[in-house]
Amino acid sequence: MLEQLKKTEVYKSIFRHSYQDTQRNRALQIVDNVFLHLHPVRVPRHATNLGYTWGMGGITFLLFIVLTITGVILMFYYRPTAQYAYEDMKYLMNDVPFGPLMRNMHRWAAHAMVLTVMLHMFRVFLTGSYKPPRQFNWVVGVILLVLTLLLSFSGYLLPWDQLSIWAVTVGTNMARATPLLGHEGPFGAQLGLRPDNDVRFVLLGGTEVGPPTLLRFYVGHCIFLPLVATIFMVVHFWRVRKDGGISGPESTKKGF
Amino acid sequence: MRQFLEILSKPDNLPIVALLASVIFFSWLYWVKAKKNDMQELPEEAKMDDKVQVWPYLVRTEFLMAIAVMAILVIWSVFLNAPLEESANRALTPNPSKAPWYFLGLQEMLVYFDPWIAGVVLPTLIIIGLMAIPYVDINPKGNGYYTFKERKFAVLTYGFGFLVLWVFLIFIGTFLRGPGWNFFWPGETWDPHYVAVLTNVDLSEYFGISTRLPDNTLNPAAFIFGAVCVFGFYSLSGVYWMKKRNDEFMKKLGFFRYSIVSFLFLSMMGLVIKIFLRLGPLMFGANPVKYVWVTPWFNV
Numbered sequence: 274m275l276e277q278l279k280k281t282e283v284y285k286s287i288f289r290h291s292y293q294d295t296q297r298n299r300a301l302q303i304v305d306n307v308f309l310h311l312h313p314v315r316v317p318r319h320a321t322n323l324g325y326t327w328g329m330g331g332i333t334f335l336l337f338i339v340l341t342i343t344g345v346i347l348m349f350y351y352r353p354t355a356q357y358a359y360e361d362m363k364y365l366m367n368d369v370p371f372g373p374l375m376r377n378m379h380r381w382a383a384h385a386m387v388l389t390v391m392l393h394m395f396r397v398f399l400t401g402s403y404k405p406p407r408q409f410n411w412v413v414g415v416i417l418l419v420l421t422l423l424l425s426f427s428g429y430l431l432p433w434d435q436l437s438i439w440a441v442t443v444g445t446n447m448a449r450a451t452p453l454l455g456h457e458g459p460f461g462a463q464l465g466l467r468p469d470n471d472v473r474f475v476l477l478g479g480t481e482v483g484p485p486t487l488l489r490f491y492v493g494h495c496i497f498l499p500l501v502a503t504i505f506m507v508v509h510f511w512r513v514r515k516d517g518g519i520s521g522p523e524s525t526k527k528g529f
Numbered sequence: 530m531r532q533f534l535e536i537l538s539k540p541d542n543l544p545i546v547a548l549l550a551s552v553i554f555f556s557w558l559y560w561v562k563a564k565k566n567d568m569q570e571l572p573e574e575a576k577m578d579d580k581v582q583v584w585p586y587l588v589r590t591e592f593l594m595a596i597a598v599m600a601i602l603v604i605w606s607v608f609l610n611a612p613l614e615e616s617a618n619r620a621l622t623p624n625p626s627k628a629p630w631y632f633l634g635l636q637e638m639l640v641y642f643d644p645w646i647a648g649v650v651l652p653t654l655i656i657i658g659l660m661a662i663p664y665v666d667i668n669p670k671g672n673g674y675y676t677f678k679e680r681k682f683a684v685l686t687y688g689f690g691f692l693v694l695w696v697f698l699i700f701i702g703t704f705l706r707g708p709g710w711n712f713f714w715p716g717e718t719w720d721p722h723y724v725a726v727l728t729n730v731d732l733s734e735y736f737g738i739s740t741r742l743p744d745n746t747l748n749p750a751a752f753i754f755g756a757v758c759v760f761g762f763y764s765l766s767g768v769y770w771m772k773k774r775n776d777e778f779m780k781k782l783g784f785f786r787y788s789i790v791s792f793l794f795l796s797m798m799g800l801v802i803k804i805f806l807r808l809g810p811l812m813f814g815a816n817p818v819k820y821v822w823v824t825p826w827f828n829v
């Protein structure tokens with residue numbers, strides 16, 4: 274029966290080669306798969322060693338995928354207005370099947386991602402992997418770090434509970450002290466800045482964290498930031514390959 | 530003590546406990562690997578220079594790791610609910626009001642600096658400083674393997690910045706800062722009515738120069754004193770350059786790269802000095818220093 278299936282045109286059009294364990298098939302497994310094709314066919318052995326990479330870059334990426342999926346599910350139940358946001362969270366936590374699981378996974382994966390991205394960066398530093406030719410990919414990485422923090426921070430506001438608005442109030446209050454751009458910052462007053470025309474006002478859409486802020490953070494959190502982060506991740510992964518794969522001592526680079 | 534354990538076990542604080550544990554574990558792992566590599570001719574990584582097929586050797590590891598991560602995440606999410614407090618209320622300010630945990634190091638900086646430094650200049654310097662690392666670290670050694678011996682300055686500086694100024698301050702901000710952002714030891718109860726009675730003085734006042742004149746305008750002498758302190762501190766970089774500029778290494782580094790490194794390094798050290806200026810006097814019952822430099826537009 275299975276053998277029959279494997280001979281059909283449909284099956285063959287999907288799976289291009291047999292699964293027999295040969296060198297050639299092992300290579301095809303990677304090259305013929307759009308996702309696995311991110312990888313080279315062969316790598317130096319230390320690059321597969323968890324003790325070397327700590328696996329933190331990969332885990333960060335996995336968590337980003339989890340966040341995208343659970344995030345989309347949460348969006349079905351959430352309306353970004355001051356009137357509904359909190360009610361929707363209550364409803365999600367109490368009445369939606371698997372609602373708490375989805376929300377919890379989204380929340381904890383977000384925290385975990387901030388953690389793993391910091392550890393990934395720590396590892397990259399300690400193996401000196403930012404050294405030539407990988408300087409630029411480190412810069413891309415720093416941008417990804419900032420984006421990860423912004424994503425997490427903007428998401429923090431969305432439940433619209435006491436924890437949210439006060440954490441975001443504390444965070445965004447800093448913006449008033451921006452030199453030249455905030456009304457309490459150095460030279461702010463001299464430049465004619467007021468609470469209702471400085472950089473914090475632009476960020477919040479008001480003089481305090483209110484309904485317009487919720488909408489701004491929602492759009493940033495669900496559309497703008499994930500999109501930008503995705504683009505930078507694509508560049509990041511591409512560069513890992515183009516810079517000669519995972520870093521390693523000189524001797525491991527023979528034959529590339 | 531019960532309160533400390535309570536804070537420790539708050540669901541939202543679990544990531545910080547995980548942060549501490551993993552940072553300790555990975556620092557240890559690094560140390561073991563670096564020591565081993567430093568004691569032999571070729572680093573361990575160089576001995577693993579044969580090629581392996583990605584399928585199955587890498588994909589297998591990735592797959593197992595993914596399953597493990599998903600399992601942990603699901604278990605974590607089944608047993609611990611994400612917090613959902615009372616509905617947002619502008620009229621009710623919680624005390625303490627804390628930023629999300631990963632910003633608590635910066636919030637802690639507010640004790641030592643005005644918001645324009647702690648909240649804006651410092652994060653900007655951190656981001657720019659991180660981005661600059663690959664371009665100012667010209668040491669070609671230690672690329673692609675763990676080592677300490679071959680890049681001591683780089684590892685120590687980064688380690689200090691990350692482990693002490695970032696992770697450790699997050700720990701303090703989360704667990705030891707209570708109402709009014711007052712400091713409470715583990716075991717002390719967070720007393721919301723506790724008021725720290727502090728008489729802040731400016732650094733110049735330790736030298737007998739009062740910041741304000743009797744008519745409450747800024748004392749020009751204090752202004753100049755502060756400027757000398759700040760600029761004097763940063764000009765240490767120039768002094769060191771003059772002394773060392775003919776060294777092999779400094780020649781290779783060049784003036785431009787050196788300026789960036791020394792500026793960032795001194796800024797980081799300045800931060801530490803300011804922390805000591807504020808906390809140090811308290812230990813001797815003296816008044817903590819508020820500002821080093823007061824100007825009409827900003828204070829440092």
Ligand code: HEM
Nearest residue numbers: 326330331333334394402410411414415417418518519520
């Ligand atoms: C959203 C965040 C990020 C994701 C998803 C990500 C993902 C990855 C992955 C999967 C790798 C392959 C090797 C590994 O797993 O260690 C990698 C390598 C690398 N990452 Fe990241 N990364 C992120 C953030 C960062 C940050 C913050 C930095 C540093 C500032 C950074 C710098 C690098 C560099 C230089 C490499 C090459 C390492 C080598 O060749 O050994 N990345 N990244």
